[in-house]
Structure formats: structure tokens, C-alpha cells
Amino acid sequence: MSESSLPEFSLSGKVALVTGAGRGLGQGIALSLARAGADVAVADLDPAGAEETAAQVRALGRRSLALAVDVARQDSVQAMVAKIVEGFGHLDVAVNNAGVIGIHKVGELTVEEWDRVLNVNARGVFLCCQAELEPMRAQRWGRIVNVASIAGKVGFPDLSHYCASKFAVVGFSNALAKEVAREGITVNALCPGIVGTGMWRGEQGLASRWRQAGESEAQSWERHQASLLPQGEAQTAEDMGQLAVYLACAPHVTGQAIAVDGGFSL
Numbered sequence: 001m002s003e004s005s006l007p008e009f010s011l012s013g014k015v016a017l018v019t020g021a022g023r024g025l026g027q028g029i030a031l032s033l034a035r036a037g038a039d040v041a042v043a044d045l046d047p048a049g050a051e052e053t054a055a056q057v058r059a060l061g062r063r064s065l066a067l068a069v070d071v072a073r074q075d076s077v078q079a080m081v082a083k084i085v086e087g088f089g090h091l092d093v094a095v096n097n098a099g100v101i102g103i104h105k106v107g108e109l110t111v112e113e114w115d116r117v118l119n120v121n122a123r124g125v126f127l128c129c130q131a132e133l134e135p136m137r138a139q140r141w142g143r144i145v146n147v148a149s150i151a152g153k154v155g156f157p158d159l160s161h162y163c164a165s166k167f168a169v170v171g172f173s174n175a176l177a178k179e180v181a182r183e184g185i186t187v188n189a190l191c192p193g194i195v196g197t198g199m200w201r202g203e204q205g206l207a208s209r210w211r212q213a214g215e216s217e218a219q220s221w222e223r224h225q226a227s228l229l230p231q232g233e234a235q236t237a238e239d240m241g242q243l244a245v246y247l248a249c250a251p252h253v254t255g256q257a258i259a260v261d262g263g264f265s266l
């Protein structure tokens, strides 16, 4: 292949939004998009986290806007998109990443806990897509990446409501991709495997809560990587950022649920 025919993964001149970007995967994805040339709006329930990531985006020489949002609330999501369009003039790439998890057996799962997880992970993705579509439709160009999970492809015990929410993201993304396929907009689901963010590590993380008797948090984290993942090691936020950049550039990849999970799922 000659150098001039190499594919170009440049987002120069594009405006991107990442939700849940105050830390973890969202932060890594926001920085990857910025490195690829995009200006990035950073939205999170935690305004301090959003400010911190926005400062890192600006340090890369891109414009950024830190926004407080609760993706489960329609008024909050609509205000977020309106501020981006007002501030930057357009919205081209949206990575709907905000998500929460809980560990419960179905017998003990309360309706409140079911609603908490489904409202952020599934309703939040629907509300964000609905609001983001408006400016994308007007310009007949858009890239939407909804962050699902390997738990959107395979069931895990004790995570039934989380799995239900992520399967919903995968199905919703495929259906929406077909709705907007003739409007210059692609919609895909990105399915991370396991990444050592706050969701897995620390006091409240899965590694701590799934410890076996006598096992430390770090040992549990090592065991989960070794036993779950064919490659035997966790993925990184940068892995997810690379796929998000690719999906933000690719014109003909749509309706897919693509895993970055070291060979775990199909």
C-alpha cells in the first residue's frame, strides 16, 4: 500500500462529546479523540471530574467544554447538547459512555436498584442519542458510539440488571443505526472487556467485592484477568480510545457491537 492510500484517522475540525468522561474509560476516550484532532466536550455527573478532563484536553491544544450532566434526565441531556451547539457551532461525534454497575442476585434485586442501573445505562443512552441526533441530522453527518460491555454480549451471574442494560444498549444501537443509515450518521456499540477503572478497582470495585476468602483486592484483580480473558491481561482506556477514534472516522461501519476484550467474546 502506498503512503498516500493509508487510511487517515484524523478528527481535525470535528467536535466530539464524551459522557461520563470525568474519570475512567470516558476520560481515556476523550483524550484519544483530542489527540486525533477533535475539540471535546466533557460531560459528567461529577463537575470536578469533568473540569479535570477538560483541562487535560486543553493541554493537548484542543478546545474543551466541561459540562455537568445527569444522563438519566431528559432536561439535563437536552441542555448539555444545546450548550455544545451554542459553544462550538456543531456536534459531530458522540461517545455515550456514562454508566453504573451493581452486584445483586436476582432474588435480592430491588426495583429501585433495577431502575437506578437501567435509568443511567439504557435510558441515558436513549436520551443522549435522541438529543445528539438533532444537530447531526441537520448537518447530515454524525458518529455515535454507545459504550456497552462484554456484559452486553454474555450474561454474568450477580450482574443481571447491568447485563440487561448493556444488552439494551447493543439492541438499541443496531436499531438506531438502521433508522439513520441514509442520513450520514453511523451508530455502533463499543464493548469493553475489563479495565482497571473505579468500576473494578478500589473499595467499591468489582475486584474487591468478588474477593475469595483470604484473597486481597489485588489478587482478586489478577485472578479475574487470568481466568476471564484469553489474553490473560486487562484492557486499557487507551484501547477503547483507539476504537472510538476508528469508529468516529469510519463511514461504513454501523450497527455493530465491537468488543475490545482480549478474545473473550464473539
Ligand SMILES: NC(=O)c1ccc[n+]([C@@H]2O[C@H](COP(=O)([O-])OP(=O)(O)OC[C@H]3O[C@@H](n4cnc5c(N)ncnc54)[C@H](O)[C@@H]3O)[C@@H](O)[C@H]2O)c1
Pocket: 019, 020, 021, 022, 023, 024, 025, 026, 043, 044, 045, 046, 049, 069, 070, 071, 072, 097, 098, 099, 100, 120, 147, 148, 149, 150, 151, 191, 192, 193, 194, 195, 196, 197, 198, 199, 200
Ligand atoms: N471498567 C470496565 O471494565 C468496563 C467494562 C465494560 C464496560 N464498561 C462501561 O464503560 C463505561 C465507563 O465505565 P468506567 O469503568 O470508566 O466507570 P467509572 O465508574 O470509572 O466512570 C463512570 C463515570 O460515569 C459518570 N456517571 C455515572 N452516572 C452518571 C450519570 N447519571 N450522568 C453522567 N455521568 C455519570 C461517573 O461520575 C464517572 O465519572 C460504563 O458505561 C461501563 O459500564 C466498563
